[in-house]
């Protein structure tokens with residue numbers, strides 16, 4: 001089965017279709033009913049949670065923060 005889900009980003013108003021494969025459906029069925037996709041929208045990420053029927057359940061806007069370098073302490 002192949003299907004598509006319609007995604008709308010509240011932050012940048014971008015509208016996209018994402019492809020849902022049988023692997024995604026199988027993953028959703030064995031992981032609480034949802035699978036996740038993360039899309040790079042330039043200055044932010046859009047994370048979406050889709051159920052096994054291809055319906056969007058939840059979306060999150062993730063802002064890109066500067067990467068923090070680990071601190072090495074020499075004793």
Ligand SMILES: [Zn+2]
Nearest residue numbers: 009011012041
């Ligand atoms: Zn966006």
